[in-house]
Amino acid sequence: MISLAEPRKWEKLFWPILTLGLFLALWHASVIWTATKVFPSPREVEKGMAELLRHHVLWGDIWDSLRRVAIGFSTAALLGIPFGLALGWYPAANQVVNPVMQIMRPISPIAWIPVSIILFGVGDNAAIFLIFLGSFFPIVVACINGVSNVPSVYRRSGRNFGLTAPQLLRRVIFPAALPQILVGLRIALGIAWLVVVAAEMIAVDSGLGYLIIDSRNSGKRYDLVVAAILLIGAIGLVLDFGFRRLEKLKPVRWGFRNES
Amino acid sequence: MLVKESIAIPALKTKLAVENVSVTFKRDGKNMPVLENINLEVRDGEFICLLGPSGCGKTTLLNAMAGFLSPTSGEIQVDGEAVRGPDSRRIFVFQERGVFPWLTVEGNIGFGLFKLPRVERERRIAHYIKMVGLDGFEKAYPHELSGGMKQRLEVARALAVDPDMLFLDEPFGALDSITRLVMRGELLRIWEAERKTIIFVTHDIDEAVQLADRVVVMSARPATIQQIVEIDVPHPRDISSPHYLELRDGIFRQIGLAHQI
Amino acid sequence: MSSTKERAARKHITNAGTALRPLVFIFALLVLWEFAARHQPAHLLPGPWETAGGIADLVRHNLLLKYIVASLFRVTWGFVLAAVLAIPLGLAIGWYRRAEMAFNPIIQILRPISPLAWIPIAILWFGVGDLAAIFLIFIGSFLPLLVTAANAARNVPDVHVNTGRNFGLGPARLLYQVLYPAVIPQLIVGLRITLGVAWLVVVAAEMIAVNSGLGFLIIDARNAGNRYDLVVAGMVIIGVIGFLLDVGMRSLERVKSFRWGYSED
Numbered sequence: 001m002i003s004l005a006e007p008r009k010w011e012k013l014f015w016p017i018l019t020l021g022l023f024l025a026l027w028h029a030s031v032i033w034t035a036t037k038v039f040p041s042p043r044e045v046e047k048g049m050a051e052l053l054r055h056h057v058l059w060g061d062i063w064d065s066l067r068r069v070a071i072g073f074s075t076a077a078l079l080g081i082p083f084g085l086a087l088g089w090y091p092a093a094n095q096v097v098n099p100v101m102q103i104m105r106p107i108s109p110i111a112w113i114p115v116s117i118i119l120f121g122v123g124d125n126a127a128i129f130l131i132f133l134g135s136f137f138p139i140v141v142a143c144i145n146g147v148s149n150v151p152s153v154y155r156r157s158g159r160n161f162g163l164t165a166p167q168l169l170r171r172v173i174f175p176a177a178l179p180q181i182l183v184g185l186r187i188a189l190g191i192a193w194l195v196v197v198a199a200e201m202i203a204v205d206s207g208l209g210y211l212i213i214d215s216r217n218s219g220k221r222y223d224l225v226v227a228a229i230l231l232i233g234a235i236g237l238v239l240d241f242g243f244r245r246l247e248k249l250k251p252v253r254w255g256f257r258n259e260s
Numbered sequence: 261m262l263v264k265e266s267i268a269i270p271a272l273k274t275k276l277a278v279e280n281v282s283v284t285f286k287r288d289g290k291n292m293p294v295l296e297n298i299n300l301e302v303r304d305g306e307f308i309c310l311l312g313p314s315g316c317g318k319t320t321l322l323n324a325m326a327g328f329l330s331p332t333s334g335e336i337q338v339d340g341e342a343v344r345g346p347d348s349r350r351i352f353v354f355q356e357r358g359v360f361p362w363l364t365v366e367g368n369i370g371f372g373l374f375k376l377p378r379v380e381r382e383r384r385i386a387h388y389i390k391m392v393g394l395d396g397f398e399k400a401y402p403h404e405l406s407g408g409m410k411q412r413l414e415v416a417r418a419l420a421v422d423p424d425m426l427f428l429d430e431p432f433g434a435l436d437s438i439t440r441l442v443m444r445g446e447l448l449r450i451w452e453a454e455r456k457t458i459i460f461v462t463h464d465i466d467e468a469v470q471l472a473d474r475v476v477v478m479s480a481r482p483a484t485i486q487q488i489v490e491i492d493v494p495h496p497r498d499i500s501s502p503h504y505l506e507l508r509d510g511i512f513r514q515i516g517l518a519h520q521i
Numbered sequence: 522m523s524s525t526k527e528r529a530a531r532k533h534i535t536n537a538g539t540a541l542r543p544l545v546f547i548f549a550l551l552v553l554w555e556f557a558a559r560h561q562p563a564h565l566l567p568g569p570w571e572t573a574g575g576i577a578d579l580v581r582h583n584l585l586l587k588y589i590v591a592s593l594f595r596v597t598w599g600f601v602l603a604a605v606l607a608i609p610l611g612l613a614i615g616w617y618r619r620a621e622m623a624f625n626p627i628i629q630i631l632r633p634i635s636p637l638a639w640i641p642i643a644i645l646w647f648g649v650g651d652l653a654a655i656f657l658i659f660i661g662s663f664l665p666l667l668v669t670a671a672n673a674a675r676n677v678p679d680v681h682v683n684t685g686r687n688f689g690l691g692p693a694r695l696l697y698q699v700l701y702p703a704v705i706p707q708l709i710v711g712l713r714i715t716l717g718v719a720w721l722v723v724v725a726a727e728m729i730a731v732n733s734g735l736g737f738l739i740i741d742a743r744n745a746g747n748r749y750d751l752v753v754a755g756m757v758i759i760g761v762i763g764f765l766l767d768v769g770m771r772s773l774e775r776v777k778s779f780r781w782g783y784s785e786d
Contacts, residue, residue, distance in 0.1 A: 016627075096543050096546045175360070222642070226642075
């Protein structure tokens with residue numbers, strides 16, 4: 001829904017830039033007015049960002065965070081997609097398993113940290129396990145919904161042409177559910193990115209999350225803290241965008257026609 | 261009496277027999293009778309229309325014939341054998357939403373041909389693309405096609421597996437009326453080229469009289485067969501000819517519709 | 522394919538067994554868990570029996586209720602504050618194309634940032650304690666609610682808006698009689714999902730930034746004496762309460778006056 005006048009093309013750049021500018025100005029002004037000695041101004045954050053980029057350690061941290069996400073997320077996808085498809089295909093199985101999932105889902109992956117440290121020790125694997133936990137359920141749920149939302153027309157056509165059940169799953173159900181599965185994967189990737197940062201603040205000693213904690217603890221470098229926060233946002237955004245490109249591929253684009 | 265100028269009918273063999281079929285659905289614990297004591301014989305190579313108001317149960321009958329649901333009582337036989345489930349010799353054509361959106365035109369038409377060797381598969385796909393007039397759109401995806409083209413795609417997909425029978429459930433319902441007229445002509449053209457037995461569901465009286473050899477007029481739910489009208493007008497049918505209009509008006513009267521709006 | 526009678530009989534049997542099946546499954550998992558716990562080399566992780574003992578322990582020391590209330594208190598404050606601010610703002614952003622243009626880049630950058638990344642800033646501004654936790658929950662809830670409200674407003678069918686204008690409704694009436702009813706179903710779903718998020722955030726926040734609550738219980742039980750039975754007990758309680766919150770919100774969705782949004786289901 002839109003309000004009355006149609007905005008012009010130049011307005012597409014004008015308004016966000018204006019808002020951003022106002023925001024930065026407000027930020028800068030508050031730093032000066034409150035005479036805070038710790039909280040950085042936009043200029044200081046910019047310098048902090050440059051400093052981070054110059055230090056090789058930053059790239060190592062980015063790599064570590066991305067690597068953990070990659071492993072945790074792909075494991076969740078490799079296990080979650082077949083599992084979710086099976087649950088969607090056999091509603092009886094879903095009915096049995098679902099209550100357990102509904103109880104485990106509200107437990108923040110962060111709450112699993114002590115348990116995961118026992119199972120995997122302090123380090124990468126613990127973080128990867130947490131990422132796996134955070135990504136697994138959204139993927140499973142998306143697959144279940146994807147399968148159950150396949151219009152019965154497609155199923156009937158498949159059976160009509162003489163497809164056996166495994167063929168039906170592979171040639172009809174899976175392609176029909178794919179758009180929803182992709183959305184679930186994209187959301188799970190976003191969650192994975194949130195979890196890795198949080199996990200790194202507590203359970204490991206490298207990565208962007210750790211960078212935040214470390215910048216504060218060793219020297220109250222809040223300029224680096226804010227710079228890292230913005231960096232996390234930017235990378236998360238890039239991941240999201242990358243995934244959305246997948247949604248434009250022709251064999252799945254049909255499922256996204258109504259997306260805003 | 262019965263003079264057909266187009267193609268001579270082969271032996272008047274019964275292809276599909278509906279014997280005393282009734283279908284009752286259970287909804288919220290209550291019994292809802294949908295079809296009551298349907299008896300019908302469809303001849304090999306015939307074009308039959310099931311005509312009736314929306315929701316009267318004709319789609320249910322079609323689904324039962326195609327094997328997608330079991331009648332509550334009675335039996336349906338094809339070639340003397342009881343129908344036990346869907347079969348690739350009897351293909352159901354839905355409205356254009358039945359095409360698979362993740363496959364190209366080629367992919368859709370080739371969908372049922374997985375048992376054939378590649379060469380034969382490609383030959384058939386090319387043949388049917390030409391037959392339904394989708395040349396040039398081989399690599400297109402359904403969302404790039406118009407409603408009429410999608411419907412043609414679905415018919416091509418159905419024909420490609422060389423079925424004995426086609427079931428069409430109001431296939432032109434979502435199209436505009438001009439496209440609908442064109443599609444009727446196309447369907448007849450295809451039918452005359454490859455004589456399948458066709459059972460066609462519609463609520464449009466004109467459509468039924470234009471297409472069918474026989475029109476099965478069904479009542480409202482619980483549906484019974486009110487009348488079977490033989491349309492002995494040879495193709496191509498002149499929709500202004502007196503005999504055509506006579507048959508059509510007869511059905512109008514049968515259904516109880518006023519003649520003046 | 523079977524006749525209707527056979528199908529009816531089968532349905533009767535399955536209806537009775539159906540409700541039991543998930544319970545049987547849960548029981549089977551508990552047995553498996555107990556078995557695994559008893560056979561681990563270093564006895565650290567508790568089995569279900571020990572965990573239940575942990576819960577009983579917490580109840581006896583009057584801690585369980587105290588911690589649950591503390592967590593719920595923070596979630597409520599942070600969530601409600603976020604809702605009160607984010608929903609009107611979000612509706613405005615969704616309604617006015619220019620507002621969307623203006624705020625979208627900022628929203629997109631802030632969205633992928635874990636609320637926990639704000640912890641140092643939260644502690645800087647509010648110190649260690651309730652306010653910091655509430656702030657984090659607020660941050661975690663604000664953007665999702667904003668985006669949900671914006672989407673809901675944007676998706677109000679033009680048909681309805683035009684009809685409203687056609688009948689001469691001024692902006693206030695338009696808001697009350699067209700926009701508000703149209704967005705309510707989506708908002709309720711969004712509120713439920715975001716409440717789930719808030720619950721996740723509060724637990725994580727309490728593990729770092731405060732000295733009470735269920736998240737704190739988990740960290741403290743481990744640090745002060747390796748009481749893993751309490752750790753897992755805490756996890757179970759967290760799961761159950763989160764589940765109950767979700768169920769509660771879902772029943773709100775079913776309230777008749779909100780149901781018309783689901784007619785396409």
